[in-house]
Amino acid sequence: MAPNGYDVVVIGSGIGGMAAASLLAKKGVRTLLVESKERLGGRFSTINYEGFKLPTGAQLLHEQGWIPWLLKEMGLKVELRPVPRLFYRIRDQEYEMPEKGRLRMLLNFLDKAEADRGKIAGNIVKEVAASMLLNGIAQTMAKPETERSWTLRDWLLQYTDNEIVHEIMDQLCSSAIMGHSWEIPASEFFFFMARSGGQRDLLIAPYGSISIVEALAGAIKPVCDIWTNCAVRQIMIKQGKATGMIVEKDGKTLEIPCRAVISNIGPTATIQIAGKENFTADYLKQLRMKLRPSPCVLILIASDRPLCLDGKTALMITIGTRRIGAVVPLTNTCPELAPPGQHLLYSVGEPKSCLLPMDEEYEKQQCMLDIKEQFPDFEKYGRILKMEPRNIDHEWPEERTWNG
Numbered sequence: 416m417a418p419n420g421y422d423v424v425v426i427g428s429g430i431g432g433m434a435a436a437s438l439l440a441k442k443g444v445r446t447l448l449v450e451s452k453e454r455l456g457g458r459f460s461t462i463n464y465e466g467f468k469l470p471t472g473a474q475l476l477h478e479q480g481w482i483p484w485l486l487k488e489m490g491l492k493v494e495l496r497p498v499p500r501l502f503y504r505i506r507d508q509e510y511e512m513p514e515k516g517r518l519r520m521l522l523n524f525l526d527k528a529e530a531d532r533g534k535i536a537g538n539i540v541k542e543v544a545a546s547m548l549l550n551g552i553a554q555t556m557a558k559p560e561t562e563r564s565w566t567l568r569d570w571l572l573q574y575t576d577n578e579i580v581h582e583i584m585d586q587l588c589s590s591a592i593m594g595h596s597w598e599i600p601a602s603e604f605f606f607f608m609a610r611s612g613g614q615r616d617l618l619i620a621p622y623g624s625i626s627i628v629e630a631l632a633g634a635i636k637p638v639c640d641i642w643t644n645c646a647v648r649q650i651m652i653k654q655g656k657a658t659g660m661i662v663e664k665d666g667k668t669l670e671i672p673c674r675a676v677i678s679n680i681g682p683t684a685t686i687q688i689a690g691k692e693n694f695t696a697d698y699l700k701q702l703r704m705k706l707r708p709s710p711c712v713l714i715l716i717a718s719d720r721p722l723c724l725d726g727k728t729a730l731m732i733t734i735g736t737r738r739i740g741a742v743v744p745l746t747n748t749c750p751e752l753a754p755p756g757q758h759l760l761y762s763v764g765e766p767k768s769c770l771l772p773m774d775e776e777y778e779k780q781q782c783m784l785d786i787k788e789q790f791p792d793f794e795k796y797g798r799i800l801k802m803e804p805r806n807i808d809h810e811w812p813e814e815r816t817w818n819g
């Protein structure tokens with residue numbers, strides 16, 4: 416320990432805590448990073464399991480995002496491999512998306528499909544009205560705040576009731592914001608879409624997300640002490656200022672003085688160790704109203720053969736499924752993540768409400784039905800390595816609240 420304590424204590428070695436500690440260490444600030452688990456990285460880590468490198472949560476990064484920026488800032492080179500292609504699977508057919516104009520292409524295809532259906536059934540053709548919808552999207556992106564009073568689903572119903580278009584928008588919405596189109600104000604969705612880079616700049620670390628965390632840890636070790644297996648029990652606060660923390664280390668309870676604390680364990684857990692009395696009533700009210708942890712089921716499948724996309728380095732979005740949305744055949748891009756001759760597929764199942772606690776057994780069953788339907792070879796060549804429900808009160812939900 417530094418003789419007079421530390422300038423800053425960072426609690427939690429998730430990628431957020433690692434980033435804070437790295438930037439402080441770069442400035443020469445005496446920092447202590449404390450992690451309650453044995454392994455660094457939290458939901459941005461990797462575990463070894465039967466020779467596979469399995470993610471604990473995040474696996475995809477954005478090239479234009481802040482993690483590649485952080486690595487550059489720290490002068491670190493960690494191999495990151497692009498996932499250049501994007502497919503949509505709709506009604507058992509796969510469609511490769513162009514670099515630009517993905518939504519236009521999907522809508523044009525649906526326009527045609529609906530027209531053909533109309534001809535066959537002799538019905539009145541239900542047009543998707545692609546150009547009207549695209550204009551509506553462009554206008555709303557420019558002024559998202561005007562659409563606060565209704566949900567994304569209601570907003571979309573102005574243009575179409577085509578069920579596939581609704582499923583596509585819901586899929587975009589739940590993968591970007593972590594809530595469904597019937598749960599999210601349209602303004603939230605368009606705010607987010609106006610600022611994000613979409614899904615065309617994705618990267619995967621071939622040795623798992625932990626390779627990024629370990630590179631950061633290695634770089635900061637000379638300046639920053641890192642304690643694992645140490646749970647912080649209390650943040651000490653005097654007259655509104657953090658003065659230190661109490662931590663369990665090697666069976667002992669230690670009091671560590673410091674000048675500032677950065678807690679990256681989420682607002683709810685932070686309040687528990689800092690004391691409610693140290694936060695304003697307004698802040699506590701905001702948390703009560705705005706924190707919406709998103710439930711999900713983390714799915715990792717091993718197989719003797721690729722189960723989809725014929726080995727292409729791509730991400731696939733499935734439309735019209737019960738629970739699974741994005742499907743990433745990780746080993747198509749990074750064979751290093753599985754033992755030789757084996758394949759690893761990663762997907763996340765999302766329940767029909769992102770606001771309520773989910774029935775974990777039921778959600779797993781729904782994910783299983785999707786898996787059997789989407790990957791016809793699963794029962795012959797595949798097996799589930801992990802199917803892990805992360806409910807809204809789990810310490811590691813998909814996100815602690817909606818994005819954006």
Ligand SMILES: Cc1cc2nc3c(=O)[nH]c(=O)nc-3n(C[C@H](O)[C@H](O)[C@H](O)COP(=O)(O)OP(=O)(O)OC[C@H]3O[C@@H](n4cnc5c(N)ncnc54)[C@H](O)[C@@H]3O)c2cc1C
Pocket residue numbers: 426427428429430431432433449450451452455456457458459471472473474475476645646647648679680684688711712713763805810811812813814
């Ligand atoms: C299934 C799943 C898939 C995801 N996919 C993606 C994706 O593809 N791309 C993406 O960008 N994001 C994805 N995410 C989200 C992403 O994982 C998280 O946003 C991110 O990793 C959160 O990092 P964090 O540092 O904020 O928190 P966390 O990773 O939760 O880190 C908090 C750390 O604090 C530690 N801790 C807790 N309490 C204490 C204590 N008292 N004392 C000391 N330490 C403590 C915990 O052990 C943990 O290591 C996914 C998440 C999940 C669950």
